[in-house]
Amino acid sequence: MSSLHAARGTAVRVLLAAALAASAIAVAAEYPSRPIRVVIPYPPGGGIDIPIRALAPMLAERLGQPLVLDNRAGATGIIGTELVARSVPDGYTLLMHSVAGLALVPNMGTPLPYDPLQDFAPVTQATSAPYMLVVHPKVPAASVTQLIAYAKTRPGELNYSSSGNGSATHLAGLLFCSMAGVRMVHVPYKGAGPATADVLAGHIQTRFSAIPAALPHMKAGRLRALAVTSSGRFHLLPELPAMAETLPGFAVDSWSAVLAPARTPAAVVRKLNAEFVGALRAPEVKALLEANGTEAVGSSPERLGELMRSELKRWAPIVKAAVAAGG
Numbered sequence: 001m002s003s004l005h006a007a008r009g010t011a012v013r014v015l016l017a018a019a020l021a022a023s024a025i026a027v028a029a030e031y032p033s034r035p036i037r038v039v040i041p042y043p044p045g046g047g048i049d050i051p052i053r054a055l056a057p058m059l060a061e062r063l064g065q066p067l068v069l070d071n072r073a074g075a076t077g078i079i080g081t082e083l084v085a086r087s088v089p090d091g092y093t094l095l096m097h098s099v100a101g102l103a104l105v106p107n108m109g110t111p112l113p114y115d116p117l118q119d120f121a122p123v124t125q126a127t128s129a130p131y132m133l134v135v136h137p138k139v140p141a142a143s144v145t146q147l148i149a150y151a152k153t154r155p156g157e158l159n160y161s162s163s164g165n166g167s168a169t170h171l172a173g174l175l176f177c178s179m180a181g182v183r184m185v186h187v188p189y190k191g192a193g194p195a196t197a198d199v200l201a202g203h204i205q206t207r208f209s210a211i212p213a214a215l216p217h218m219k220a221g222r223l224r225a226l227a228v229t230s231s232g233r234f235h236l237l238p239e240l241p242a243m244a245e246t247l248p249g250f251a252v253d254s255w256s257a258v259l260a261p262a263r264t265p266a267a268v269v270r271k272l273n274a275e276f277v278g279a280l281r282a283p284e285v286k287a288l289l290e291a292n293g294t295e296a297v298g299s300s301p302e303r304l305g306e307l308m309r310s311e312l313k314r315w316a317p318i319v320k321a322a323v324a325a326g327g
Helices: 002-030 049-063 075-085 099-107 144-152 168-180 192-200 211-219 266-280 283-291 301-324
Strands: 036-040 067-071 093-098 120-135 159-162 185-188 206-210 224-228 253-261
Touching: 036 049, 036 075, 049 067, 049 093, 049 120, 049 211, 049 266, 049 283, 075 093, 075 099, 075 253, 093 099, 093 120, 099 168, 099 253, 099 301, 120 144, 120 168, 120 211, 120 266, 120 301, 144 224, 159 168, 159 192, 168 185, 168 206, 168 301, 185 192, 192 206, 192 211, 206 211, 211 224, 253 266, 253 301, 266 283, 266 301
Parallel strands: 036 067, 036 093, 159 185, 159 206
Antiparallel strands: 093 253, 120 206, 120 224, 120 253
């Protein structure tokens, strides 16, 4: 009798698995049936806002539904991130986020209302690029070496802006001051737009900026770019030296990613991944992103999950040391 029960149990499990598979296929086939909201937890004009706006038309065409881009800035990205973490996991609310929000802010020591690894389903890494060190044209420095020399003669007089406390641009500034042996004043802003605006106006002397936010101003001569923050020269801007050429070991890379709330159906995540990766690989999208100094990536959800875990681990000691030092 026990063998009969076992056989029946196996049959039930097989039927259940088949039913679940059929249900998943049905969900993926029907999705999406209405507009998809993509939350950007920063103000317009920043390093992740520009790429998603470049992607949106192609994604709308591929998905058959419009993307509603929703800038929910505040608290270094925490407000918009929590909104998505608490959203219904049905694929209709997504998050476009950055290395700062997914790997730096969680290491700041401040309790967060979400867990970046537990409360989100990775969809894809979208883009990758270094940051760029820029100065106002009135700053008498045409190289990193000259900026360091200038700052050393004016300890505490020069300012650098960032997108907010705990942002990647804040961390880049801290690393620069530490490795160069200079003292500059950090001025945090609520996003890349206002942080860049005050450098353009001459109220702030310098900043580490996401390339898309600063590149148009560099080309117009309103900002002077001194270096990129990758470990080697960035192939999209080969004329700019790497920070590591002056400060060996200096490297701060920027990347953006798309995530859904945890427990979003796997079939929906797979469909989103396929459409995002397809859009990122479209020649016109790649060209548009490259014109803004950003590389299109497109990864599997599993690879993005690995990246998030490794970056959280990588930045933990650096961020904690900066916080302990009062940065």
